[in-house]
Amino acid sequence: MFTFFLVLYQPAFGQKVYVGLSSQSKEISDKRYQIDEVIDLRIKKGKIGDVHDINGKLQAVELKEGLDDEARQFFKRRVNPLGQNVQNIQVRIFELNLVEKAGLKNKVYEGDVQLVIGFFKKGEFEPFHLVDFTGSIQYRRSPNRLDIIPEVVNKIFLNASEYFDTWMNMQVMNNPNxxxxxxxxxxxxxxxxxxxxxxxxxxxxxxxxxxxxxxxxxxxxxxxxxxxxxxxxxxxxxxxxxxxxxxxxxxxxxxxxxxxxxxxxxxxxxxxxxxxxxxxxxxxxxxxxxxxxxxxxxxxxxxxxxxxxxxxxxxxxxxxxxxxxxxxxxxxxxxxxxxxxxxxxxxxxxxxxxxxx
Incomplete structure (x- = not known):
């Protein structure tokens, strides 16, 4: 089960769509790692893309509390480490991009969300690169279904979390790093x-x-x-x-x-x-x-x-x-x-x- 937050408001400079990353799905328990740092390394900070409102106008989509803070809280709630002797993981977000366009009959909107992030092990020296995740999700929605946007954004972060957890499960016993x-x-x-x-x-x-x-x-x-x-x-x-x-x-x-x-x-x-x-x-x-x-x-x-x-x-x-x-x-x-x-x-x-x- 997921809980998503979609906040819309209309200040003087126009409307924005705010997305909150807040997954209440079953946490990953008893892990030998914890994600304690997220760094937003996108070239262009701020919005992750534009979507069409009910009137067909483009509105900017941004993370509610900023991408790095939202993602850090997401991973913190998602992963429950086992004890204190665990690996500290740093996540670097290289790309989060949402592109939406009108369908052929202009009654649906088609979108694509892409996420590229890297996972790094933290230690005494510079963080050591472990593995990258590159994923995308395509969606279609009607003009009045803006709630699909936070659902898709949350889903792609969930996919990244599951990908890294699977990788760790395969590597943790025999990877010297x-x-x-x-x-x-x-x-x-x-x-x-x-x-x-x-x-x-x-x-x-x-x-x-x-x-x-x-x-x-x-x-x-x-x-x-x-x-x-x-x-x-x-x-x-x-x-x-x-x-x-x-x-x-x-x-x-x-x-x-x-x-x-x-x-x-x-x-x-x-x-x-x-x-x-x-x-x-x-x-x-x-x-x-x-x-x-x-x-x-x-x-x-x-x-x-x-x-x-x-x-x-x-x-x-x-x-x-x-x-x-x-x-x-x-x-x-x-x-x-x-x-x-x-x-x-x-x-x-x-x-x-x-x-x-």
Whole structure:
């Protein structure tokens, strides 16, 4: 059932037909969205078209309280959201146009109402475009049936509302742009090493055979190791929740690592460079698990956190080499051995102290 308001009055400058959008049809309940903003982006504001009065004269048709306010109230009454954790939707009206002309026998009027609107998801940044609705309704009426006009205008807005609701029902469970939560799944496991890559394994420390590159003759150092970490990501959407899988690789590259004069002492120094990467990744994962990720910009947050960890790794490696003088200071090397052993167990107090200086 619909209730329509048609207000006619005749001021000095002529008659106008005012239409109120007021649907009392069954509301759409328990929805995960609410339309809380409507913006009128039509090039020409004011009237939506002209209709013929009972005397055959053209009269302007306007929305009673203005298009944006009328439409906002219409959608607000139409949609009943479920709780407070819902998507806020912005509607942009690009076109609402009514054209009416006299029929062949001049005893009926034929009209067409066209509506073009866009639905946008609101968030921390600029509203994100979801979907557009383009619709039209044709009608025929007798000269004394001006009440048809508000009925048709209401109907086309109702069609737009039903179209968007259907679209949301189809998309809300698997569209990442509509997700309301992000869940991280972290994969951090030992991988089998091969000729080109040696993965960190606490049960299999490095051996000199892992250093396959030719020594740098002009280098003043006895050995060099290339260590780093990488992340592989995969994203899925389940039941309106973004599942972000992050798989970590901690590795050294044999073909970019070398040694001149192998010794147990030198091997320990290089192993500790590998341990530093393991510790940084442990701290990185700890940070990730404490993040409160917003679906609208979680990727940027993850990227920033990754860059912080990468910078921390490089800085800690530099401090380690500087304080141990690349392993030549045996006293400092032993101190770092103890510090890194504690950090591998999860005690990062000394690492924090070193990084804070």
């Amino acid at each position: 509509l997700a309301t939560e992000v869940q991280l799944e972290i994969i951090d496991r030992v991988k089998a090493s091969h000729q080109d890559t040696v993965y960190y394994d606490p049960n299999h420390p490095l051996v000199w055979e892992d250093f396959a590159d030719q020594p740098r003759g002009k280098s003043k150092f006895n050995a060099s190791i290339f260590t780093s970490f990488a992340i592989q990501g995969k994203t899925t959407v389940e039941a309106g929740k973004i599942i972000q899988i992050l798989e970590f690789d901690i590795y050294m590259l044999p073909n970019q690592s070398w040694v001149k004069s192998p010794s147990d002492y030198s091997l320990n120094h290089e192993q500790r460079h590998f341990d530093v990467v393991r510790i940084v990744v442990d701290r990185f994962i700890h940070t990730l698990k404490s993040l409160n990720l917003d679906p609208d910009w979680y990727e940027a947050t993850l990227n920033d956190t990754y860059l912080d960890a990468y910078r921390e790794m490089n800085r800690l490696q530099e401090i380690y080499d500087k304080q141990t003088r690349h392993g030549m200071d045996t006293v400092e090397q032993e101190r770092w051995n103890r510090m890194l052993d504690e950090a591998l167990k999860g005690n990062w107090s000394e690492i924090d102290r070193v990084l804070s200086k």
